[in-house]
Amino acid sequence: MLGKYQGSGRSGAFDWYFQRISGIALVIGLFAHxxxxxxxxxxxxxxxKVMARLSSPIWKTFDxxxxxxxxxxxxxxxxxxxxxxxxxxxxxxxxxxxxxVVAIVFFVMGFLTIVxx
Numbered sequence: 001m002l003g004k005y006q007g008s009g010r011s012g013a014f015d016w017y018f019q020r021i022s023g024i025a026l027v028i029g030l031f032a033h034x035x036x037x038x039x040x041x042x043x044x045x046x047x048x049k050v051m052a053r054l055s056s057p058i059w060k061t062f063d064x065x066x067x068x069x070x071x072x073x074x075x076x077x078x079x080x081x082x083x084x085x086x087x088x089x090x091x092x093x094x095x096x097x098x099x100x101v102v103a104i105v106f107f108v109m110g111f112l113t114i115v116x117x
Contacts, residue, residue: 012083015076022073029066054117067110075103 041049053059078099086092 012080015080019073019076019080022069022076025069026066026073029062029069032062033066051117054114060114063114064111067107067114071103071107071110075099
């Protein structure tokens, strides 16, 4: 017997699957970041070297993709926690709406930072 709470009516399989995909993409991106910045760059790492790397469209694309995966992974993780533990529909809607606003703000701020460099 489920009781009063019947869930959202979705299985969550899509969210679960893409949480794993975004996690793998983040690990690969983080590994690439560390290899390029900490092993392939002559020490010391300076502001000028970072700016030279960020002036490349390839690295900007890489950083934007990394940002998309990071924001999605965080948003989806928090959404899954809210779905699991918040049973009141009004509170759940309020929290997920707030989560979307925060995610959009973080994405826009990150995107503008990457593109403006």
